Amino acid sequence: xxxxxxxxxxxxxxxxxxxxxxxxxxxxxxxxxxxxxxxxxxxxxxxxxxxxxxxxxxxxxxxxxxxxxxxxxxxxxxxxxxxxxxxxxxxxxxxxxxxxxxxxxxxxxxxxxxxxxxxxxxxxxxxxxxxxxxxxxxxxxxxxxxxxxxxxxxxxxxxxxxxxxxxxxxxxxxxxxxxxxxxxxxxxxxxxxxxxxxxxxxxxxxxxxxxxxxxxxxxxxxxxxxxxxxxxxxxxxxxxxxxxxxxxxxxxxxxxxxxxxxxxxxxxxxxxxxxxxxxxxxxxxxxxxxxxxxxxxxxxxxxxxxxxxxxxxxxxxxxxxxxxxxxxxxxxxxxxxxxxxxxxxxxxxxxxxxxxxxxxxxxxxxxxxxxxxxxxxxxxxxxxxxxxxxxxxxxxxxxxxxxxxxxxxxxxxxxxxxxxxxxxxxxxxxxxxxxxxxxxxxxxxxxxxxxxxxxxxxxxxxxxxxxxxxxxxxxxxxxxxxxxxxxxxxxxxxxxxxxxxxxxxxxxxxxxxxxxxxxxxxxxxx
Numbered sequence: 306x307x308x309x310x311x312x313x314x315x316x317x318x319x320x321x322x323x324x325x326x327x328x329x330x331x332x333x334x335x336x337x338x339x340x341x342x343x344x345x346x347x348x349x350x351x352x353x354x355x356x357x358x359x360x361x362x363x364x365x366x367x368x369x370x371x372x373x374x375x376x377x378x379x380x381x382x383x384x385x386x387x388x389x390x391x392x393x394x395x396x397x398x399x400x401x402x403x404x405x406x407x408x409x410x411x412x413x414x415x416x417x418x419x420x421x422x423x424x425x426x427x428x429x430x431x432x433x434x435x436x437x438x439x440x441x442x443x444x445x446x447x448x449x450x451x452x453x454x455x456x457x458x459x460x461x462x463x464x465x466x467x468x469x470x471x472x473x474x475x476x477x478x479x480x481x482x483x484x485x486x487x488x489x490x491x492x493x494x495x496x497x498x499x500x501x502x503x504x505x506x507x508x509x510x511x512x513x514x515x516x517x518x519x520x521x522x523x524x525x526x527x528x529x530x531x532x533x534x535x536x537x538x539x540x541x542x543x544x545x546x547x548x549x550x551x552x553x554x555x556x557x558x559x560x561x562x563x564x565x566x567x568x569x570x571x572x573x574x575x576x577x578x579x580x581x582x583x584x585x586x587x588x589x590x591x592x593x594x595x596x597x598x599x600x601x602x603x604x605x606x607x608x609x610x611x612x613x614x615x616x617x618x619x620x621x622x623x624x625x626x627x628x629x630x631x632x633x634x635x636x637x638x639x640x641x642x643x644x645x646x647x648x649x650x651x652x653x654x655x656x657x658x659x660x661x662x663x664x665x666x667x668x669x670x671x672x673x674x675x676x677x678x679x680x681x682x683x684x685x686x687x688x689x690x691x692x693x694x695x696x697x698x699x700x701x702x703x704x705x706x707x708x709x710x711x712x713x714x715x716x717x718x719x720x721x722x723x724x725x726x727x728x729x730x731x732x733x734x735x736x737x738x739x740x741x742x743x744x745x746x747x748x749x750x751x752x753x754x755x756x757x758x759x760x761x762x763x764x765x766x767x768x769x770x771x772x773x774x775x776x777x778x779x780x781x782x783x784x785x786x787x788x789x790x791x792x793x794x795x796x797x798x799x800x801x802x803x804x805x806x807x808x809x810x811x812x813x814x815x816x817x818x819x820x821x822x823x824x825x826x827x828x829x830x831x
Contacts (some may be wrong), residue, residue, distance in 0.1 A: 332653060355384040356564055359408045363394040364597035367437040367549050367614045368412055369589055370576045379571040381614075385564065391481070391597070396421040396470065404429040409557040410568065412436065415548045416475040416636040416647050418669070423661035432640065432670035433571050435617045435625045441549045442613030443476045444539035448512030453532040455726040458493075459486040461482040461513055466506050467519040474502075474546050475647075477519050478654040479546050480538065483756055484710050484726035484826075488724045491655075495617045500524040507531070522613050523599070538725065541613075542762050542828075544637045546647060558671065566674050570683060573619050576673040577685035577703060580618065619678075619685055626672040628679055635705060638758075641666045646759070709762045722764055723829035728753060728782040733791060734820040740786035742794060750791060754798035755822065767792050767804050770821055773812040785808035791822045 317579050320512040361366050370376060372389050380387055390408070400421035413421070413431065422428035445455070445465075453457065458465070465476045474494070476480070481489065495516075497503045504524040506799055508531060510516060516539060528534055552570070555563050569583055579586040591607055602610070623629050624637035646664035651657045662667055662669070684702060714722075730753055733746040742750070757765065769788030771780040788807035 312437045314548050338776055340603055348410060353381065353384065354386040356550055357388065358568065359390060360410045361389045361390045361392045361399045361402055361408050362412045363391055366590055366593060370616065371412065371572065371701035372581060372593060373575055373589055375376045375578060376571055376575040379574055379707055380568065380794050383567045383710060385567055397424055400425050403554045403783050404556065410551060411680035414550055415550055415557050415643060418552065419648055419651060419661060420656065423657055429556065429677050430554050432550045433553045433565060433674045434551040436549040436551055436573065437616045439472065439540040439613060441539045442616045443473050443521045443547060444461065444517050445476065445517050446528045446534055447517045447526065447537055448533045449535045450533055451512045451515055452537065453478060454562060454724045455484060456724060457487045457515065458517060461488050461490055462784050463489050463515040464493050464495050465517045465519060466503055467496045468499055468503060473519040473521055476540055476547060478656060479513050479543065479650050482650040482653040483729055486730045495760040501785060504528055522601060522609050524608055526606065542760060544759050545643045546759065566677060569674050570678060576618065580616065580703065588738055602656065615706055618703045622675055623679055626675050628672060628676055640710040640733050700780040711762065711801055713802050719806055723830050725763060725826040725828050728824040728826060730770050730824055731820060735787055740783065742790050747794060749796040750800055760826060763828050766825045766827055767805060767807045768823045769809045771812050775790045777812060780810050788824055
């Protein structure tokens with residue numbers, strides 16, 4: 306009896322010890338922090354911030370406005386604190402942080418946004434703003450002795466050295482998707498960890514092997530200073546593919562639309578201020594490169610960085626989101642088209658097994674934020690006098706960037722153009738012995754016209770071919786007529802006449818391919 310009583314007392318004591326321990330833990334974890342917080346609040350002051358937003362990004366110079374003191378100042382006046390977190394371009398982790406709610410907004414290139422969402426199996430965020438487009442910051446270089454043009458990569462021993470999962474890789478993929486390089490091997494990629502490593506590989510290889518190298522500034526300029534090096538292509542020749550965007554996590558956007566609108570508005574105001582003062586922009590880029598690791602760049606390198614990025618303004622964003630009439634949008638591609646084109650490149654080049662958008666590109670961007678700003682009469686110079694002389698001016702929004710213009714050429718000037726590459730086009734079919742284009746080939750030409758809109762600075766040489774049968778003069782005329790028929794269709798679909806020249810190739814072969822048409826892009830020498 307005594308033993309049972311002693312055990313009962315011991316058990317009760319043990320239970321009380323456990324309860325006391327739990328109470329102590331609860332006090333340490335819950336009560337003491339609460340009391341400390343209460344003490345801190347009683348002996349502190351009220352925060353100037355009512356909201357805090359985390360935005361993962363990386364060190365790309367195009368995001369320098371997002372990291373700027375001016376952007377943060379404008380938001381501070383709205384009671385909003387932004388934390389820009391550098392995740393070293395870990396796009397998949399960036400998408401996961403949005404999905405978990407650890408980040409409320411983020412920046413992506415559109416191709417990285419599509420790939421990260423495809424790998425995650427969902428898109429927890431949607432695009433609310435177009436930030437910029439590169440126009441020369443990324444480039445493909447080579448040694449002229451081994452690769453004279455991009456067409457020289459159409460060979461079984463060719464390769465491209467690049468940084469995997471970067472805008473530079475996507476530039477290479479865009480080239481492969483658009484140009485006719487059927488002999489480029491499946492294992493064409495040779496990966497290096499960043500542009501610095503690609504540059505070291507370039508200088509070490511010294512032109513050995515049929516290789517091209519994809520770099521970004523300042524390494525592009527450094528590479529081109531190497532004897533024998535030349536530029537094959539840079540992103541200034543391309544439109545609508547290497548595009549940076551700001552996205553918002555969907556639940557955050559639904560629950561805090563005013564906060565998202567405040568962030569977008571503050572960004573557009575800050576970007577406007579820098580666009581109105583070149584000296585201010587150059588200084589911001591210099592500060593940003595120093596902060597992000599590229600210290601002590603020369604003035605010429607800073608200038609190339611600035612010139613290699615086209616920051617998008619308010620009016621251009623209205624156009625991208627389809628909020629302007631066609632005559633005002635001036636041919637600006639709609640975001641839905643841009644998403645579809647980029648997804649097509651990723652699938653064609655094997656980066657993705659299938660289109661993750663499944664024809665629903667419109668679900669990946671939200672026009673409501675910009676639409677409301679437009680309806681409110683938003684102007685980035687209004688509300689605050691951002692810098693002296695700016696802020697109380699015109700109601701006109703800043704104009705769109707001028708598009709490239711292709712001048713008409715003389716025969717002599719056409720002869721001086723250098724080849725870029727042949728376009729990737731299915732062989733055209735014609736009614737036997739005629740220049741009448743079959744319906745399926747008309748669709749192929751319509752698709753080509755859309756692709757050519759993405760390469761607006763290049764000229765197009767259209768060469769007709771005919772089989773080596775019958776009268777040689779008649780064959781040559783037929784070949785020329787077929788080239789003219791293809792050119793006529795492209796002109797109807799908006800390709801400028803200044804860009805096009807037709808010619809006939811000497812008759813050769815007896816197969817179907819010998820009676821088709823080829824399309825070669827050409828350019829002024831760099």
